Amino acid sequence: MENDDVVFVGNKPVMNYVLAVVTQYNGGADTVTIKVRGRAISRAVDVAEVARNRFLTDMEVKNIILSLPKK
Template identity: 65%
Template sequence: MAEKTTEERTAEKRKNDENVIYVGNKPPMSYVLAIVTQFQGGGSDEVVIKARGRAISRAVDAAEITRNRFVTDAKIKDIKIGTESITNEEEGRTSNVSSIEITLTIKKKSK
């Protein structure tokens, strides 16, 4: 098997990051708009919603609002939960933060 070059891996990672939405402190409707835009304008049939800590509830809200109100044929393909260790630079202390990854998919309509 041929090894992938650094450029190929970077291009592949960039392509994968195009359909990822990172949820933070904004209201859930901001992320709903991003998800709907990704499905409609981005031509993507899969969107990954990622969040950590207190933003997890906003990520779930955004996924459910999108699924129930805007893109009713979207399905939840996968949900991954986990824990990430974060080291505080100043104190040198590590703390565990919960994380979630929700994958929404939509079936492409044949023309």
């Protein structure tokens, strides 16, 4: 499936999304994409940092892409 290695961040607690990232990574995913819209951008940054610093110390952030939808 296309969205297997994507975690969509919304309004749930940060640790829910961290668990999803760690689960994807431990399940054999080479990359995990964190997608977010609007006000949850800071929550997505928190998810990436908590996952990287606390659980997946060998993980690296490859790139950050910010874009706006086309009108």
